[in-house]
Amino acid sequence: MNIYTKEGITIVITEHRLDALVSVKFKDTVKKLVEDGSQKILIDMGETVFIDSAGCGALVASLRALSKNKGDMKIARPSSQVQTLFELTRLHKVFEIFEDVESASKSFS
Numbered sequence: 001m002n003i004y005t006k007e008g009i010t011i012v013i014t015e016h017r018l019d020a021l022v023s024v025k026f027k028d029t030v031k032k033l034v035e036d037g038s039q040k041i042l043i044d045m046g047e048t049v050f051i052d053s054a055g056c057g058a059l060v061a062s063l064r065a066l067s068k069n070k071g072d073m074k075i076a077r078p079s080s081q082v083q084t085l086f087e088l089t090r091l092h093k094v095f096e097i098f099e100d101v102e103s104a105s106k107s108f109s
Contacts, residue, residue: 001029009105010038014048018055026055030062030073039071040108044101046077051085063095076104 001022002013010033015022033041043059045051063073074096078086086092098104 001026003029003033005038007105009040009042009108011042011044011101011105013044013046016047016049018045018048018051018058020052020054023054023058027058027061030058031065034065034069034071039066039069041066041071041073042101042104042108043073043075044077045075045079045082046101048082049079051082056085056089056091059091060094072108074098074104074107076101 001015004011012026012030012033014026018026030041041062043062059075066073076098077100078097083092083097086095086097096104096107098107
């Protein structure tokens with residue numbers, strides 16, 4: 001997982017898999033970012049080809065943590081497999097999802 005900040009937006013690049021093995025680390029990382037003052041977090045899922053229920057739960061928990069602190073989280077570049085899962089689980093109605101990082105970043109304004 002790589003993290004960098006650009007124009008006040010914290011961008012988290014997820015790994016190839018967002019599953020039970022890495023979901024706790026992901027959730028803890030986002031929680032720490034929120035505690036450190038990040039309010040705009042963009043999850044770049046361009047590298048992620050697999051996500052399971054634990055990964056979905058980590059995303060929802062992260063969004064909830066941000067919302068409690070008046071922050072926002074968006075998702076960019078989900079693979080077709082991840083997008084299909086979001087649609088099957090109806091998470092595409094929970095998250096704002098964008099085709100690229102640039103348009104997701106602009107939507108924070």
